[in-house]
Amino acid sequence: MSDFTNTSEYEEKFDPRLYLESYFHLGSGSLADDFLRFVLENLNKTFKSGAVKGSTLIDIGTAPSIYQLLSACENFDEIIVTSHTKRELKELQKWLNNEPDAFDWSSIVKHVCELEGNRVGQKEKEEKLRGKIKQALMCDVGKSNPLAPQEVPKADCLVTTVCLEAACKSYESYGKALKNLCNLLKPKGHLLMAGDLGCNYYEVGSEKVFSLPVNEKFLKNAISDSGFEIVQLLSFGKPEDATFEASDHEGFYFVHAQKI
Ligand SMILES: C[S@@+](CC[C@H](N)C(=O)[O-])C[C@H]1O[C@@H](n2cnc3c(N)ncnc32)[C@H](O)[C@@H]1O
Numbered sequence: 001m002s003d004f005t006n007t008s009e010y011e012e013k014f015d016p017r018l019y020l021e022s023y024f025h026l027g028s029g030s031l032a033d034d035f036l037r038f039v040l041e042n043l044n045k046t047f048k049s050g051a052v053k054g055s056t057l058i059d060i061g062t063a064p065s066i067y068q069l070l071s072a073c074e075n076f077d078e079i080i081v082t083s084h085t086k087r088e089l090k091e092l093q094k095w096l097n098n099e100p101d102a103f104d105w106s107s108i109v110k111h112v113c114e115l116e117g118n119r120v121g122q123k124e125k126e127e128k129l130r131g132k133i134k135q136a137l138m139c140d141v142g143k144s145n146p147l148a149p150q151e152v153p154k155a156d157c158l159v160t161t162v163c164l165e166a167a168c169k170s171y172e173s174y175g176k177a178l179k180n181l182c183n184l185l186k187p188k189g190h191l192l193m194a195g196d197l198g199c200n201y202y203e204v205g206s207e208k209v210f211s212l213p214v215n216e217k218f219l220k221n222a223i224s225d226s227g228f229e230i231v232q233l234l235s236f237g238k239p240e241d242a243t244f245e246a247s248d249h250e251g252f253y254f255v256h257a258q259k260i
Helices: 007-013 016-023 032-048 086-096 106-115 122-132 171-182 216-224
Strands: 054-059 076-083 133-138 155-161 185-197 201-204 207-210 228-237 251-259
Touching (some): 007 086, 007 207, 016 086, 016 201, 032 106, 032 185, 032 228, 106 122, 122 133, 171 216, 185 228, 216 251
Parallel strands (some): 054 155
Antiparallel strands (some): 185 251
């Protein structure tokens, strides 16, 4: 078995639009509602503190999603988004180009604007983020330069959400991927990472998609062994009575770490 998820698995089985429609209408009662509230609040707090800012931020495995960048765009001059498959990039480009059939992120943009005290309107927020995204590249966390063949200057911050658990088939490869991400950062650069705890799969339509089940102890060790110092590791346990057939996750995590 390969150490990383086969690219064709995502190219063929993962329908990026169905993924967005299934999980990214905040308030619809989908299993992602709690995750979105948890991660958006923590990203907002982290950026609002002013501790994480700079010229360039790279989001690893952006795919069709933008929720993870809505607060980030206030603190960086330039954002680079990345996709592992062309199909995901195509869906993201619809939003980047403001095309009429682009996914409607309004429930999530509204929530982030509220978290930020409604300083800007929702349309303005989306335009601001679009304006900050200067490049859309392909990525593979299994490569020592995950953006190869592109070379980009080292970044001040990396964001990655629900990506390494999807990309890495073993705990060893998860560690390798973290080291590969570390190569993209400046010394003292920030890593902001969020995802599911204890998750073996999530569903996108009729497809069951692989996820590597991680816990806090594993994350602490893997991040510390990959050239980072942990600033904060937060977790959220799924309510005991919550049952979701679309995934077997036990909760979520949010990590802020700094390259040593
Ligand atoms: C659950 S999606 C998360 C997408 C997005 N970051 C989000 O938060 O909605 C998992 C992502 O992992 C990506 N992925 C799988 N293998 C990868 C690899 N080797 N390198 C980078 N990304 C990979 C998939 O293409 C997919 O977009």
